Amino acid sequence: MTETAPPDRALSVLTIDLEALAANYALLAERSAPAACAAVVKADAYGLGLEPVARTLETAGCRCFFVATLSEGLTLRTITDCDIYVFAGVTAENLAAFAAHALRPVLNTLDQLRLWREGASGPAALHVDTGMNRLGLDATELEVLRQNPVLLDGVDICLVISHLACADDSAHEMNLEQLHRFREALGISPAIPASLSASSGIFLGADWHFDMVRPGYALYGGNPQPEEPNPMQPVVTLRARLLQCRSIAPGETVGYGGTYRAETPRRIATISTGYADGYLRALGNKATVYAGEMPAPLVGRVSMDLIGVDITGIDGVKAGDWVELLGPKHGVDALAREAGTIGYEILTSLGHRHGRIYVGADA
Ligand SMILES: *Cc1c(COP(=O)(O)O)cnc(C)c1O
Numbered sequence: 001m002t003e004t005a006p007p008d009r010a011l012s013v014l015t016i017d018l019e020a021l022a023a024n025y026a027l028l029a030e031r032s033a034p035a036a037c038a039a040v041v042k043a044d045a046y047g048l049g050l051e052p053v054a055r056t057l058e059t060a061g062c063r064c065f066f067v068a069t070l071s072e073g074l075t076l077r078t079i080t081d082c083d084i085y086v087f088a089g090v091t092a093e094n095l096a097a098f099a100a101h102a103l104r105p106v107l108n109t110l111d112q113l114r115l116w117r118e119g120a121s122g123p124a125a126l127h128v129d130t131g132m133n134r135l136g137l138d139a140t141e142l143e144v145l146r147q148n149p150v151l152l153d154g155v156d157i158c159l160v161i162s163h164l165a166c167a168d169d170s171a172h173e174m175n176l177e178q179l180h181r182f183r184e185a186l187g188i189s190p191a192i193p194a195s196l197s198a199s200s201g202i203f204l205g206a207d208w209h210f211d212m213v214r215p216g217y218a219l220y221g222g223n224p225q226p227e228e229p230n231p232m233q234p235v236v237t238l239r240a241r242l243l244q245c246r247s248i249a250p251g252e253t254v255g256y257g258g259t260y261r262a263e264t265p266r267r268i269a270t271i272s273t274g275y276a277d278g279y280l281r282a283l284g285n286k287a288t289v290y291a292g293e294m295p296a297p298l299v300g301r302v303s304m305d306l307i308g309v310d311i312t313g314i315d316g317v318k319a320g321d322w323v324e325l326l327g328p329k330h331g332v333d334a335l336a337r338e339a340g341t342i343g344y345e346i347l348t349s350l351g352h353r354h355g356r357i358y359v360g361a362d363a
């Protein structure tokens with residue numbers, strides 16, 4: 001477990017709902033069937049805690065996981081016997097570790113393919129680039145492979161993958177372009193199972209599903225289609241304690257730099273969370289927190305450990321109360337919008353200073 005401060009003494013608490021996580025897996029698996037539904041658990045399962053997340057997903061039926069790096073793969077190997085793919089691929093230095101722990105590299109270049117063919121023999125995935133221009137064989141390398149099929153001899157490629165650049169915008173022309181390029185690339189070895197879609201791609205339709213989908217973000221409650229209502233259940237709630245309440249007079253300011261100035265008498269609450277907790281500094285003067293059902297706007301800058309919110313007119317709020325910074329009323333996508341970023345960055349920034357509680361299925 002990724003336990004840090006004991007939740008009963010912590011001044012901010014992250015609650016991770018494993019039942020909602022399992023429900024999200026079930027929804028994505030159903031949407032993608034008959035394709036298999038894998039799970040992307042890189043970056044400590046998007047900040048939510050690799051072990052409880054992976055265990056819950058395995059119980060929910062997931063049999064294949066993707067991580068970013070070898071070290072994430074090694075940690076995950078101590079948790080599950082399922083298939084584990086490592087997006088970063090393999091190097092001469094870490095080849096032996098892959099083989100020793102039955103980890104499957106995603107081979108991104110012909111060099112990596114050669115390394116794996118000559119130095120190891122286990123199953124691996126092959127990544128072909130279809131327009132993202134990040135990882136995967138480029139058009140030239142793909143052509144070399146097409147002309148020299150022997151390069152694949154003796155290598156157990158059990159999955160061919162590519163990654164969509166614009167799947168969160170269903171009308172974007174790149175989706176179809178990448179689909180066509182992927183189909184063309186699969187011509188090199190039509191019998192091998194294929195995987196193109198992450199969270200958003202699943203919602204582009206069955207043409208994008210192939211044999212396996214590999215969602216991350218949507219599992220954790222993020223909206224895979226930002227223009228549509230979110231079909232996923234919220235998984236993360238962040239609550240923090242109110243340390244102090246004060247009244248300020250017109251003309252007074254709140255926080256570093258005095259960037260908020262009261263025009264009328266206001267009541268300000270100081271809350272135990274800051275940018276060192278992943279509550280991004282860009283949220284200064286932008287975010288909303290909830291005291292019960294009541295929205296309270298964040299005023300002034302976000303400090304390292306503290307924020308101020310305007311609770312004027314919200315009855316009964318006092319020091320010691322809990323407010324909700326992230327949760328069903330105000331999800332990762334909403335908070336991300338206020339910070340001018342994406343929910344992925346909100347989740348992966350949450351860090352380990354909050355107390356953590358896992359509730360639901362596997363807790
Ligand atoms: C991170 C990642 C995913 C998962 O993407 P989500 O948008 O979080 O579903 C899938 N495939 C690759 C190659 C990735 O890097």
